[in-house]
Amino acid sequence: MGLIRKRFLNGDHIYGCSQCATHLAPKDGIMSTAFQGQNGRAYLFRAVVNIIEGPAQERPMTTGKHVVCDIECMECHQVVGWRYIKAYEESQRYKEGRFILEKKLLTLLS
Numbered sequence: 681m682g683l684i685r686k687r688f689l690n691g692d693h694i695y696g697c698s699q700c701a702t703h704l705a706p707k708d709g710i711m712s713t714a715f716q717g718q719n720g721r722a723y724l725f726r727a728v729v730n731i732i733e734g735p736a737q738e739r740p741m742t743t744g745k746h747v748v749c750d751i752e753c754m755e756c757h758q759v760v761g762w763r764y765i766k767a768y769e770e771s772q773r774y775k776e777g778r779f780i781l782e783k784k785l786l787t788l789l790s
């Protein structure tokens with residue numbers, strides 16, 4: 681097993697974990713801001729770093745059934761959102777492999 685190192689993102693607008701400010705994703709990696717999380721507004725991101733994925737599970741959502749896994753901050757282990765592994769509806773396939781981060785659990789670092 682290798683040592684897991686935190687990655688630092690470069691750029692002006694980086695979203696970090698609200699608890700420990702670990703870098704998670706650049707603002708320009710947002711694909712959509714029109715998502716709903718457990719705690720209100722959530723964003724769909726192309727890619728997220730410094731997270732640990734939980735086990736895959738099937739979850740019914742307003743847009744249909746999906747297979748997702750929760751993602752937690754690798755530093756403080758706060759669950760910050762989830763990753764879409766599989767969408768059953770053709771129209772929802774664009775979310776596969778993408779990440780949801782909940783706005784309330786993020787802090788915008790400059």
Ligand SMILES: [Zn+2]
Pocket residue numbers: 697698699700701702753754755756757758
């Ligand atoms: Zn954290």
